[in-house]
Amino acid sequence: GEPLDTSALIQPRCEPEIVFTLGRDLQGAHVTAADVVAASSGVAVGIEVLDSRFVDYGFTMADVVADNTSASRFVVGTPVTPTGIDLRLVGVVLEKNGQVVATASGAASLGHPAAAVAWLTRQLAADGEGLAAGQIVLSGGLTAAVPVGPGDVITASIDRLGAIELACR
Template sequence: MTEYAVALQKAVADRTAIDALDVPDLPTAYAVQRELRDAAGPLVGWKLGVTSRAKQAQVGVSSPVFGFLAGANALDIGEPLATSELIQPRCEPEIVFVLGRDLAGPHVTAADVIAASSGVAVGIEVLDSRYRDYKFTMADVVADNTSAGRFVVGTPVPAAGIDLRLVGVVLEKNGELVATASGAASLGHPAAAVAWMVRTMAADGEGLSAGDVVLSGGLTAAVPVAPGDVVVATIDRLGTLELGCS
C-alpha cells in the first residue's frame, strides 16, 4: 500500500487531521482511492463531488470527482451520528439515486440514469476530511475518497414525473435555515452528474450495479456539526430527512 493510503488510514484510525499530502495528480489520487476501496469491506454505492459549475471554476477543474460508499459508513434513518468517531464532520443535502439495474458504458446519458433507477431519495452526506481545516488540492481530496464520512438515505420514491433540476432544497440546523438550492446545483441536473461518473468508470471497465446507492453531489455548502445538533434536509417531492448528532 502506498504511503498516501497508509497516512489516510492512520488519520481515520487516530481521528486526527493531517496536513495535505500533495498527491501529484488525479490518476495517482484515484489509484490511492482504489487502495482504500479494496480495504474498506463491502461497498454499497458511490458518491460525487465538485458537481457545481461554480465550485469547479473556484478550484480550477472542468469535471466532478467521485468516490465510493462503504457499507460500514451507512447510517439508518433515525440513527444518530456519533461525531466522536469522526474528525471534523460537516453535513450537506443530496439527491440520491437507487439503481434498479446495472448501468455501465462510455455513452450513458442522464436519461439512462433515470431509466435505470428504481427510485430517488433525499440524503444527507456527512463529510469528514482527513486534512486539517479542509485544506487540500483536488488530487488530495480524491485520494481521501472525496472526504467521505457517513451518509443516510431517506425512503426512495419513483423518479417518474419529477423534474430533478427544479426541486427545491432546504437545509436546516437546529431549527434555523442554513441554505437553499435546487437540484440543478449538481451539474445542471443530478442525473447528468451520475451519467458523467458512469462514463468515466467505463474506462476502467467498471460501472454501477443494481442496488447501488449514488449520492449525486452536495447541493449546498456543508454545515459543521457537533454533539446535540440536529440537521434536517428537505427536497420537494422527495421528502424530509433528519439527522441528530451525539
C-alpha cells in the same frame, strides 16, 4: 436511526444530496441523464456526512483524492419513483437546529443530479466497469456543507422527495 457519533470524526460536516437507487445495471461510454433516470427504481433525499484530516478542509485535488473525497457516512430517506419529477427544479432546504442555513435546487449538481451519475458511469466505462442494479449512488452535494457537533440536528428537505433528519451526539 442512531444519532451520528461526532466523537468518532475529526471535523464532520453535512450536506444535502439527491440519492439514486438503481433498478438495473448502468454502464457504457454514452450514458445520459435520461438513461440514469430510466435505470433508477427510486430517488431519495439524503445527507452526506463529510470528514477531513485537513484543517478547515484546506486541501489540494491530490489531497482530497487521497482522503477519499472527505466521504465519511450518509443517511438516505425513503425512495420515490422518479417518474414525472424534474430533478433539476426540485427545491432543496438544509436546516441546522431548526434554522435554514442553505437552499438550492437539484440543478446545483452538474445542472441535473442524474448528469452527475451519468458522468460517473462514463468514467467507470473507461475502465470497463459500470454501476449495478441495487446500488445506491449519491449525486453530489447541493449546498455548502455545514459543520456539526454534539446536540445538533440536521434536516434536509427536497421537494417531492421528502425530508430526512440526522441528530448528532
